[in-house]
Amino acid sequence: MTTDLYKTLVDLIIVQAEELNEGLKIQIDVAAGENAALFGEGGVLKSIELVNLIVAVEQAVEDKFDLFLTLADEKAMSQKKSPFRTIGALAAYIEKRMQEEE
Amino acid sequence: MTTILTENIAPVTLITGTSRGIGRFLANHYLEQGHKVIGCSRKPADWANPNYDHHIADVTQESDVKLVLKSIRTKYGRLDNLINNAGIAAMNHLLLTPTSVVENVFNTNVVGTFLFCRESARLMKKNNFGRIVNFSTVAVPLKLEGEAVYAASKAAVVCLTQIASREFAEFGITVNAVGPTPIQTDLIAGVSEDKIQALINRQALHRLGTFEDVANVIDFFIKKESNFITGQVVMLGGV
Numbered sequence: 001m002t003t004d005l006y007k008t009l010v011d012l013i014i015v016q017a018e019e020l021n022e023g024l025k026i027q028i029d030v031a032a033g034e035n036a037a038l039f040g041e042g043g044v045l046k047s048i049e050l051v052n053l054i055v056a057v058e059q060a061v062e063d064k065f066d067l068f069l070t071l072a073d074e075k076a077m078s079q080k081k082s083p084f085r086t087i088g089a090l091a092a093y094i095e096k097r098m099q100e101e102e
Numbered sequence: 103m104t105t106i107l108t109e110n111i112a113p114v115t116l117i118t119g120t121s122r123g124i125g126r127f128l129a130n131h132y133l134e135q136g137h138k139v140i141g142c143s144r145k146p147a148d149w150a151n152p153n154y155d156h157h158i159a160d161v162t163q164e165s166d167v168k169l170v171l172k173s174i175r176t177k178y179g180r181l182d183n184l185i186n187n188a189g190i191a192a193m194n195h196l197l198l199t200p201t202s203v204v205e206n207v208f209n210t211n212v213v214g215t216f217l218f219c220r221e222s223a224r225l226m227k228k229n230n231f232g233r234i235v236n237f238s239t240v241a242v243p244l245k246l247e248g249e250a251v252y253a254a255s256k257a258a259v260v261c262l263t264q265i266a267s268r269e270f271a272e273f274g275i276t277v278n279a280v281g282p283t284p285i286q287t288d289l290i291a292g293v294s295e296d297k298i299q300a301l302i303n304r305q306a307l308h309r310l311g312t313f314e315d316v317a318n319v320i321d322f323f324i325k326k327e328s329n330f331i332t333g334q335v336v337m338l339g340g341v
Protein backbone atom coordinates (compact mmCIF):
# COMPACT_ATOMS: atom_id res chain seq x y z
CA MET A 1 0.00 0.00 0.00
CA THR A 2 1.53 3.30 -0.98
CA THR A 3 0.47 6.46 0.75
CA ASP A 4 0.81 10.07 -0.35
CA LEU A 5 3.51 10.52 2.25
CA TYR A 6 5.45 7.61 0.80
CA LYS A 7 5.27 9.11 -2.69
CA THR A 8 6.35 12.50 -1.39
CA LEU A 9 9.30 10.87 0.34
CA VAL A 10 10.32 8.97 -2.79
CA ASP A 11 10.31 12.23 -4.73
CA LEU A 12 12.28 13.96 -2.02
CA ILE A 13 14.91 11.21 -1.96
CA ILE A 14 15.17 11.32 -5.76
CA VAL A 15 15.96 15.04 -5.64
CA GLN A 16 18.73 14.40 -3.11
CA ALA A 17 20.00 11.39 -5.09
CA GLU A 18 20.21 13.50 -8.25
CA GLU A 19 22.29 16.07 -6.41
CA LEU A 20 24.56 13.38 -5.02
CA ASN A 21 24.86 11.80 -8.50
CA GLU A 22 26.66 14.89 -9.77
CA GLY A 23 29.71 13.82 -7.82
CA LEU A 24 29.44 10.06 -8.42
CA LYS A 25 31.25 7.90 -10.96
CA ILE A 26 28.71 5.10 -10.62
CA GLN A 27 25.39 6.84 -10.21
CA ILE A 28 22.13 5.99 -8.53
CA ASP A 29 19.67 4.96 -11.23
CA VAL A 30 17.07 7.56 -10.33
CA ALA A 31 15.03 6.68 -13.43
CA ALA A 32 14.15 3.43 -11.65
CA GLY A 33 12.31 5.51 -9.04
CA GLU A 34 11.52 3.63 -5.86
CA ASN A 35 13.35 0.58 -7.14
CA ALA A 36 16.64 2.38 -7.56
CA ALA A 37 19.32 0.48 -5.65
CA LEU A 38 21.30 2.39 -3.09
CA PHE A 39 23.44 0.40 -0.71
CA GLY A 40 24.24 -3.23 -0.14
CA GLU A 41 23.42 -5.93 -2.65
CA GLY A 42 23.21 -4.42 -6.14
CA GLY A 43 23.67 -0.97 -4.63
CA VAL A 44 25.95 1.63 -6.14
CA LEU A 45 26.94 3.67 -3.10
CA LYS A 46 30.11 3.38 -1.09
CA SER A 47 29.53 3.75 2.62
CA ILE A 48 30.69 7.36 2.74
CA GLU A 49 28.39 8.18 -0.15
CA LEU A 50 25.53 6.58 1.75
CA VAL A 51 26.43 8.78 4.72
CA ASN A 52 26.22 11.82 2.45
CA LEU A 53 22.85 10.74 1.10
CA ILE A 54 21.39 10.00 4.53
CA VAL A 55 22.51 13.34 5.91
CA ALA A 56 21.07 15.18 2.90
CA VAL A 57 17.77 13.28 3.08
CA GLU A 58 17.47 13.85 6.83
CA GLN A 59 17.95 17.54 6.35
CA ALA A 60 15.46 17.71 3.48
CA VAL A 61 12.85 15.81 5.52
CA GLU A 62 13.45 18.02 8.55
CA ASP A 63 12.99 21.14 6.44
CA LYS A 64 9.94 19.94 4.59
CA PHE A 65 8.05 18.58 7.58
CA ASP A 66 9.51 20.81 10.28
CA LEU A 67 10.58 17.99 12.56
CA PHE A 68 13.76 16.38 13.79
CA LEU A 69 14.76 13.03 12.45
CA THR A 70 17.78 10.81 12.96
CA LEU A 71 17.72 8.03 10.43
CA ALA A 72 20.91 6.20 11.16
CA ASP A 73 20.00 4.61 14.46
CA GLU A 74 21.02 1.20 15.72
CA LYS A 75 17.75 -0.31 14.62
CA ALA A 76 18.34 0.75 11.04
CA MET A 77 21.90 -0.48 11.01
CA SER A 78 21.08 -3.89 12.43
CA GLN A 79 17.96 -4.66 10.40
CA LYS A 80 18.24 -7.73 8.23
CA LYS A 81 16.49 -5.97 5.39
CA SER A 82 18.44 -2.75 5.34
CA PRO A 83 16.27 0.34 4.93
CA PHE A 84 19.05 1.73 2.76
CA ARG A 85 18.87 -0.88 0.00
CA THR A 86 16.61 1.07 -2.36
CA ILE A 87 14.97 4.47 -2.59
CA GLY A 88 11.61 2.84 -1.85
CA ALA A 89 12.94 1.01 1.20
CA LEU A 90 14.36 4.26 2.50
CA ALA A 91 11.09 6.11 1.91
CA ALA A 92 9.13 3.40 3.72
CA TYR A 93 11.57 3.49 6.59
CA ILE A 94 11.35 7.27 6.95
CA GLU A 95 7.55 7.05 6.82
CA LYS A 96 7.58 4.52 9.63
CA ARG A 97 9.97 6.64 11.69
CA MET A 98 7.83 9.72 11.19
CA GLN A 99 4.75 7.87 12.39
CA GLU A 100 6.63 6.64 15.46
CA GLU A 101 7.58 10.21 16.30
CA GLU A 102 3.99 11.44 16.26
CA MET B 103 28.16 20.42 -5.06
CA THR B 104 28.02 24.18 -4.56
CA THR B 105 30.92 25.87 -2.87
CA ILE B 106 30.18 29.23 -1.38
CA LEU B 107 33.17 31.54 -1.44
CA THR B 108 34.10 32.23 2.13
CA GLU B 109 36.46 35.08 1.23
CA ASN B 110 35.32 38.48 2.47
CA ILE B 111 32.30 37.04 4.23
CA ALA B 112 32.22 37.28 8.01
CA PRO B 113 32.95 33.85 9.47
CA VAL B 114 30.05 32.24 11.32
CA THR B 115 31.24 30.93 14.67
CA LEU B 116 29.28 28.80 17.12
CA ILE B 117 30.53 28.69 20.69
CA THR B 118 28.89 26.66 23.44
CA GLY B 119 28.76 27.83 27.06
CA THR B 120 29.00 31.57 26.41
CA SER B 121 27.17 32.94 29.43
CA ARG B 122 30.38 33.22 31.45
CA GLY B 123 33.99 32.14 31.81
CA ILE B 124 36.13 31.19 28.84
CA GLY B 125 33.18 30.90 26.44
CA ARG B 126 32.02 34.42 27.12
CA PHE B 127 35.54 35.75 26.54
CA LEU B 128 35.85 33.80 23.29
CA ALA B 129 32.50 35.06 22.02
CA ASN B 130 33.64 38.64 22.47
CA HIS B 131 37.09 37.86 21.09
CA TYR B 132 35.62 36.61 17.81
CA LEU B 133 32.99 39.36 17.68
CA GLU B 134 35.88 41.85 17.81
CA GLN B 135 37.39 40.06 14.83
CA GLY B 136 34.19 40.56 12.87
CA HIS B 137 32.67 37.10 13.20
CA LYS B 138 28.96 36.43 13.43
CA VAL B 139 28.76 34.56 16.72
CA ILE B 140 26.11 32.18 18.01
CA GLY B 141 26.28 31.02 21.60
CA CYS B 142 24.31 29.02 24.10
CA SER B 143 23.97 28.14 27.76
CA ARG B 144 21.23 26.77 30.00
CA LYS B 145 20.69 30.12 31.67
CA PRO B 146 20.29 33.39 29.76
CA ALA B 147 23.39 35.48 29.06
CA ASP B 148 23.56 38.87 30.75
CA TRP B 149 25.37 40.44 27.82
CA ALA B 150 24.47 41.19 24.20
CA ASN B 151 25.90 42.30 20.86
CA PRO B 152 24.20 43.03 17.51
CA ASN B 153 26.27 40.30 15.83
CA TYR B 154 25.57 37.76 18.55
CA ASP B 155 22.62 35.38 18.95
CA HIS B 156 22.17 33.64 22.25
CA HIS B 157 20.22 30.41 22.61
CA ILE B 158 18.97 28.91 25.81
CA ALA B 159 20.07 25.39 25.06
CA ASP B 160 21.30 22.44 27.06
CA VAL B 161 24.17 20.74 25.21
CA THR B 162 23.07 17.37 26.57
CA GLN B 163 19.68 17.60 24.81
CA GLU B 164 19.68 16.47 21.21
CA SER B 165 16.61 18.53 20.33
CA ASP B 166 18.15 21.69 21.78
CA VAL B 167 21.31 21.15 19.76
CA LYS B 168 19.31 20.54 16.60
CA LEU B 169 17.33 23.73 17.18
CA VAL B 170 20.50 25.80 17.53
CA LEU B 171 21.88 24.40 14.28
CA LYS B 172 18.59 24.84 12.52
CA SER B 173 18.51 28.51 13.39
CA ILE B 174 22.07 28.93 12.08
CA ARG B 175 21.15 27.15 8.88
CA THR B 176 18.11 29.37 8.41
CA LYS B 177 19.88 32.62 9.23
CA TYR B 178 23.33 32.12 7.71
CA GLY B 179 23.11 28.94 5.63
CA ARG B 180 26.58 27.95 6.77
CA LEU B 181 28.87 27.43 9.72
CA ASP B 182 32.62 27.97 9.69
CA ASN B 183 33.74 27.39 13.26
CA LEU B 184 32.49 25.35 16.20
CA ILE B 185 34.07 25.87 19.60
CA ASN B 186 32.85 23.18 21.98
CA ASN B 187 33.58 25.06 25.18
CA ALA B 188 30.62 24.19 27.44
CA GLY B 189 31.74 21.87 30.17
CA ILE B 190 31.37 21.06 33.82
CA ALA B 191 33.81 19.65 36.34
CA ALA B 192 33.49 17.44 39.38
CA MET B 193 36.28 17.30 41.90
CA ASN B 194 35.96 14.54 44.41
CA HIS B 195 37.59 11.37 45.56
CA LEU B 196 36.31 8.52 43.44
CA LEU B 197 34.92 6.81 46.55
CA LEU B 198 32.81 9.88 47.22
CA THR B 199 31.48 10.41 43.73
CA PRO B 200 27.77 9.72 43.19
CA THR B 201 26.73 8.07 39.94
CA SER B 202 24.55 11.03 39.07
CA VAL B 203 27.66 13.22 38.97
CA VAL B 204 29.34 10.82 36.57
CA GLU B 205 26.31 10.89 34.30
CA ASN B 206 26.11 14.64 34.43
CA VAL B 207 29.76 15.18 33.65
CA PHE B 208 29.81 12.69 30.80
CA ASN B 209 26.55 13.95 29.34
CA THR B 210 27.77 17.53 29.29
CA ASN B 211 31.39 17.04 28.30
CA VAL B 212 31.19 14.02 26.03
CA VAL B 213 27.62 13.76 24.74
CA GLY B 214 27.37 17.54 24.39
CA THR B 215 30.61 17.73 22.44
CA PHE B 216 29.55 14.79 20.29
CA LEU B 217 26.13 16.24 19.46
CA PHE B 218 27.55 19.61 18.42
CA CYS B 219 30.27 17.91 16.34
CA ARG B 220 27.71 15.78 14.52
CA GLU B 221 25.12 18.45 13.89
CA SER B 222 27.70 21.11 12.97
CA ALA B 223 29.58 18.84 10.58
CA ARG B 224 26.34 18.28 8.70
CA LEU B 225 26.14 21.97 7.98
CA MET B 226 29.88 22.50 7.49
CA LYS B 227 30.20 19.75 4.91
CA LYS B 228 27.89 21.63 2.55
CA ASN B 229 30.66 24.20 2.16
CA ASN B 230 33.41 21.64 2.29
CA PHE B 231 34.94 23.73 5.06
CA GLY B 232 34.85 23.70 8.82
CA ARG B 233 36.89 24.12 11.95
CA ILE B 234 35.97 22.33 15.17
CA VAL B 235 37.80 22.97 18.42
CA ASN B 236 37.01 20.81 21.44
CA PHE B 237 37.98 21.32 25.08
CA SER B 238 40.12 18.91 27.03
CA THR B 239 42.22 19.76 30.10
CA VAL B 240 45.71 19.31 31.50
CA ALA B 241 44.06 17.10 34.12
CA VAL B 242 44.17 14.32 31.50
CA PRO B 243 47.95 14.05 31.01
CA LEU B 244 48.64 15.03 34.65
CA LYS B 245 46.34 12.25 35.92
CA LEU B 246 45.08 14.53 38.66
CA GLU B 247 43.83 12.80 41.76
CA GLY B 248 40.37 13.91 42.72
CA GLU B 249 39.43 14.50 39.10
CA ALA B 250 38.99 10.94 37.85
CA VAL B 251 35.54 11.48 36.40
CA TYR B 252 36.21 14.92 34.95
CA ALA B 253 39.54 13.86 33.46
CA ALA B 254 38.05 10.64 32.09
CA SER B 255 35.37 12.65 30.31
CA LYS B 256 38.00 14.99 28.88
CA ALA B 257 40.12 12.01 27.79
CA ALA B 258 37.05 10.85 25.91
CA VAL B 259 36.92 14.26 24.26
CA VAL B 260 40.51 13.77 23.08
CA CYS B 261 39.65 10.41 21.55
CA LEU B 262 36.49 11.79 19.96
CA THR B 263 38.54 14.65 18.51
CA GLN B 264 41.18 12.39 17.04
CA ILE B 265 38.76 9.98 15.39
CA ALA B 266 36.38 12.71 14.22
CA SER B 267 39.37 14.44 12.61
CA ARG B 268 39.83 11.38 10.42
CA GLU B 269 36.16 10.88 9.65
CA PHE B 270 35.58 14.55 8.83
CA ALA B 271 38.80 15.06 6.87
CA GLU B 272 37.18 14.42 3.53
CA PHE B 273 34.64 17.15 4.20
CA GLY B 274 37.32 19.80 4.64
CA ILE B 275 36.59 19.91 8.36
CA THR B 276 39.45 19.92 10.85
CA VAL B 277 38.93 18.82 14.46
CA ASN B 278 41.42 19.77 17.16
CA ALA B 279 41.40 20.25 20.90
CA VAL B 280 42.87 22.63 23.42
CA GLY B 281 43.74 21.62 26.98
CA PRO B 282 43.74 24.58 29.34
CA THR B 283 45.58 24.72 32.64
CA PRO B 284 43.65 26.14 35.60
CA ILE B 285 42.13 29.50 34.72
CA GLN B 286 40.27 31.59 37.28
CA THR B 287 36.59 30.92 36.45
CA ASP B 288 33.54 29.55 38.28
CA LEU B 289 34.64 26.09 37.17
CA ILE B 290 37.49 25.96 39.66
CA ALA B 291 36.06 28.36 42.24
CA GLY B 292 35.63 25.49 44.69
CA VAL B 293 39.21 24.21 44.45
CA SER B 294 41.56 25.23 47.25
CA GLU B 295 44.50 27.53 46.56
CA ASP B 296 46.99 24.87 47.70
CA LYS B 297 45.65 22.39 45.21
CA ILE B 298 45.81 24.89 42.36
CA GLN B 299 49.36 25.84 43.34
CA ALA B 300 50.43 22.20 43.46
CA LEU B 301 49.01 21.72 40.00
CA ILE B 302 50.72 24.83 38.64
CA ASN B 303 54.01 23.51 40.02
CA ARG B 304 53.70 20.48 37.77
CA GLN B 305 53.43 22.64 34.65
CA ALA B 306 56.60 23.62 32.76
CA LEU B 307 55.43 27.23 33.02
CA HIS B 308 54.33 28.01 36.55
CA ARG B 309 51.37 30.34 36.35
CA LEU B 310 47.59 30.32 36.00
CA GLY B 311 46.29 30.30 32.47
CA THR B 312 44.46 33.24 30.95
CA PHE B 313 41.56 33.51 28.53
CA GLU B 314 44.02 34.93 25.99
CA ASP B 315 46.16 31.78 26.24
CA VAL B 316 43.16 29.69 25.18
CA ALA B 317 42.10 32.11 22.45
CA ASN B 318 45.61 32.06 21.00
CA VAL B 319 45.49 28.31 20.40
CA ILE B 320 42.00 28.50 18.95
CA ASP B 321 43.01 31.39 16.67
CA PHE B 322 45.65 29.08 15.24
CA PHE B 323 43.34 26.09 14.83
CA ILE B 324 40.62 28.03 13.02
CA LYS B 325 42.87 29.94 10.62
CA LYS B 326 42.19 29.11 6.98
CA GLU B 327 45.88 28.28 6.64
CA SER B 328 45.54 25.58 9.32
CA ASN B 329 43.87 23.23 6.84
CA PHE B 330 46.72 20.73 7.35
CA ILE B 331 46.35 20.70 11.14
CA THR B 332 43.85 18.18 12.44
CA GLY B 333 43.45 15.64 15.24
CA GLN B 334 45.86 17.63 17.41
CA VAL B 335 45.62 18.37 21.10
CA VAL B 336 47.52 21.36 22.45
CA MET B 337 48.02 21.35 26.20
CA LEU B 338 48.81 24.74 27.68
CA GLY B 339 51.50 25.58 30.20
CA GLY B 340 53.95 23.04 28.88
CA VAL B 341 52.09 20.04 30.23
Ligand SMILES: NC(=O)c1ccc[n+]([C@@H]2O[C@H](COP(=O)([O-])OP(=O)(O)OC[C@H]3O[C@@H](n4cnc5c(N)ncnc54)[C@H](OP(=O)(O)O)[C@@H]3O)[C@@H](O)[C@H]2O)c1
Nearest residue numbers: 119121122123124143144145160161189237284285287289
Ligand atom coordinates in the same frame (compact mmCIF):
# COMPACT_ATOMS: atom_id res chain seq x y z
N1 LIG C 1 38.67 27.08 34.06
C1 LIG C 1 39.56 26.14 34.05
O1 LIG C 1 40.43 26.10 34.91
C2 LIG C 1 39.58 25.09 32.97
C3 LIG C 1 40.69 24.25 32.88
C4 LIG C 1 40.71 23.26 31.91
C5 LIG C 1 39.64 23.14 31.03
N2 LIG C 1 38.57 23.97 31.14
C6 LIG C 1 37.46 23.77 30.20
O2 LIG C 1 37.10 24.99 29.60
C7 LIG C 1 35.71 25.01 29.30
C8 LIG C 1 35.06 26.26 29.84
O3 LIG C 1 35.25 26.31 31.24
P1 LIG C 1 34.99 27.61 32.13
O4 LIG C 1 36.08 27.62 33.13
O5 LIG C 1 34.78 28.79 31.30
O6 LIG C 1 33.65 27.16 32.89
P2 LIG C 1 32.49 28.05 33.52
O7 LIG C 1 33.01 29.39 33.90
O8 LIG C 1 31.89 27.19 34.57
O9 LIG C 1 31.46 28.25 32.31
C9 LIG C 1 30.86 27.15 31.71
C10 LIG C 1 29.90 27.61 30.63
O10 LIG C 1 29.29 26.46 30.06
C11 LIG C 1 27.88 26.54 30.17
N3 LIG C 1 27.30 25.21 30.36
C12 LIG C 1 27.57 24.30 31.33
N4 LIG C 1 26.81 23.21 31.17
C13 LIG C 1 26.04 23.43 30.07
C14 LIG C 1 25.02 22.70 29.41
N5 LIG C 1 24.64 21.47 29.82
N6 LIG C 1 24.43 23.23 28.31
C15 LIG C 1 24.80 24.46 27.89
N7 LIG C 1 25.74 25.20 28.47
C16 LIG C 1 26.35 24.70 29.56
C17 LIG C 1 27.65 27.47 31.37
O11 LIG C 1 26.39 28.12 31.30
P3 LIG C 1 25.06 27.56 32.09
O12 LIG C 1 25.52 27.13 33.43
O13 LIG C 1 24.12 28.71 32.08
O14 LIG C 1 24.56 26.43 31.26
C18 LIG C 1 28.78 28.47 31.17
O15 LIG C 1 28.43 29.44 30.22
C19 LIG C 1 35.15 23.71 29.90
O16 LIG C 1 35.02 22.73 28.88
C20 LIG C 1 36.19 23.29 30.89
O17 LIG C 1 36.20 21.91 31.11
C21 LIG C 1 38.52 24.94 32.09
